[in-house]
Amino acid sequence: MTSPATRMRAPSQKIQTIETDIVIIGGGVAGCMAALGAAEVGARTVICEKGGIIERSGSVAAGVDHFIAILEEGQEWDTPDYLLRHIPAVTEGVTDIETAGRLVYGLKPMVKYLENLGVDFHDPDHDDIPYYRHRAFGLPGEYHINFDGHNFKRAIGHAVRKTRAKVLERVMVSEILMEDGHPRGAVAFHIRHGTVYFILAKAVIVATGDVNRMGRNASGFAFDSWHMPYNTGDGHAMALRIGAKLGNMEFTDCTLTPKGYSTQGLNAFVGGGAYFINALGERFMSKYTPAAERAKRADLVNGVVSELLAGRGPIYCDCTHLPVEEIRKLERTLGVDRPALPIYFQQKKIDLAKEPFEISVGEIATVRAGALFRGSGVDINVDCASNIPGLFAAGDCSSVNAAIAGASVMGQVAGRSAGRYALSQPKPSPVSKEDQERIRDTLYLPLQKEEGLKFNQFEDEVRAIVTGLIGYRRDEKRLREAMRRLNALKEREAEMLAEDYHGVMRVNEARSIRAVAEAVATSATERRETRGGAAHYRIDYPERNDETGLRIVLVEQVDDKLQVSSRPTGIPPTPLSESPIKKENA
C-alpha cells in the first residue's frame, strides 16, 4: 500500500509569487480590520488565513455577544478620558499606557464604523433601547454592549471583499522573509493542495490571535480548549524568530469550566448569579476576593486553585438557588457563548435547576494577559509597530488589546500605519528560484519521514511542562526547569512527521506552541512578584511588589536563545488620575 507520505515525496508542489505592499498574517477581526485600514491609505494587501473563509474565520467566526464601547451618552464614566484614567487600575499598573490610550480613543469611532459596515449592536432582548449596556470584567462603567453578534465577522469579511485586498484562504504563513533587518514578505502554503506562495511585501502585520493547546485540561483532549485551539501562536513564534520583542508573556489565562469540557460560559454563570461551592458545601470565593463570584476571571481561578490545593475539592458550580425562569434564560445565553454548550448539558443529562455540576480549572493559555487593555504578544507602540521596522501587530497576538473591540481598533491602526510605512519603502527584491525551492523543500520535510514524532505527542510534552512546571503556582526552580525542558524539546522539532499538508500545518503549530511556552517560562522568571490573581502567582514571591513590578517584561530571541529584559509602562507614578495621554492619540 502506498502511504500518503510516499505519494507526496516528490517535491512537485507548485510555487506562486505574489507582489503586494503588506502581507497580513491571520484573517480574524484584527487582520480583516488591518486590510480595511491599509485600503484607506491606498496600500495593497494580501491576507493569509489558515481557516476556511474570512466571513467565518477567526475566534469570533461563530459569533460574539459583547463589545466594549464608549458612546459619550452623558454618564460620567462614558468618556475616553475617564476610562483611560482607570486603565492603570484595570491592568494593575502593567500595560503600555500610550498604546492603551490609542485603543481607548478609538473605541467610540469604531462603533459607528462597524455600524456602517452593517454590524447591528442592538440587543434582541431589549429592542426598545439603542444599546443595551452593562458592567463586566472589572471595568469602571457599563462599557459592554450586549448584542447578537452571530454575523459580526461576516460584516467585516464582506467589507474586505469590497477592497482590493487579495484573500488567500486555507493558507498558512510559515515564515517571514527578511532582508537587511526588514521584512520583505512571507512564505505561505495551502493546507489542502500544498501550493507554496512567496508573497513579496514591504511590511508584515501579525494578527494571529491568542495561543491555545498549550496546557493540560481535564478531558485530556488537546483540542478541547476554552479559546480556539487553532490559534497556536504562529505569529508570536515567527516574530520571535526575526528578532521582535514579545511583551507580558508571563501573564497567562485560563477559565473555570464544566469538568470535561473547556468552554466559554463562565461569565454567563457568574453573571446569572451562580455560586461556587467546595466539597464541604461551603461558598468560599469571598475568602479570596471581596467581589466573590463577581470578581474578575483570574481572581476566580485563583480562588478555585487555592481551594483545590487546600484539599477542599471537588469544586462545584451551583445554580439551584436561582429561580427556574432565570436558569432557563441562562441556558439560552450559554448557546451564544458556545453553540454546543446547551447540547453538552443535554447529553450530560444534568438539570441546572436541580443539581450543582463539578467544575475544573481550564488549561493554561495565552489569551489576553489576564486583563483587558493588556495582551501577551508582540510588543507594540501607539502605531502598532514592533521593534523591527516594517513589522506590525494587532489583536490578541500583541501586547495591548481588549477583546474584539481592541482587535477592531488596533487592527485598523496597524493597517493604516503599515500602509503608510509600506508606501514609503522600495520594492522588495525577488527570491531566487533556487531559494524558493530550498525553502519549499525545508517546509515539506515532515512529509518525507516514514517514522518520527507525531505533532500531538510533541505537544503533549509541551502541555505537561506548561501545566506541571509553569503552572498555576510558580517558582524560580520549576520555571528554570520548564525553560530547560522546553529548550531541549526544540531539538526534537525536526523529528515531527506529517502525512498531508494539513499535517504540515499542525507540525508548524506544534513548533509555535513550544516557542510560546518557552517565552512564557522565560518571562515568568523575570517577574519576581505575584500580580493578576492566577495570571502570575509566584509562591516564592507571593506579594505584589510595586517597587520592581510596574514594568513590562520583554522576551526576544538572540542567537537562537531567549533573552529577557523589561521597560517602563509610561504610567506616571502618582497621581494616576492625571494621565498625560491626550486626545491626539485618537
Add this chain to the structure above:
Amino acid sequence: MPILIDENTCIDGCTICDYFCPGDIIYREAKDEPPIVKYQDECWYCGACVIHCPVDAVSIVFPPEMLNCKTEVESLVRIPVLDNADPTGSSET
C-alpha cells in the same frame, strides 16, 4: 466520533460545514459524496457545523471523557516537587 453527518439528509453540493469548520476537519471534496470528518480528534466542539447546516444533518456527540470526566482536577494544579539533586535546580530561590 464527535461529529456525525446524516448522509441521507445532507444536500448534494453543499459545502457549508467544510468551509465553516474553523479547524479544517470536515472535507467535502466531491459534490455527490457526503462530507467526511477527516480529523475527528482535532474537533473543538464549537458547534459551528451544527448551527450552520441548512438541513440539520450534523449532530455533535460528546464522548464519555467529556460528559463523565473522571480526572481529579487537583491533579492539574498540584505543585510537583523537583528532585534537589537535579543539576538544573536553580540556586536563586
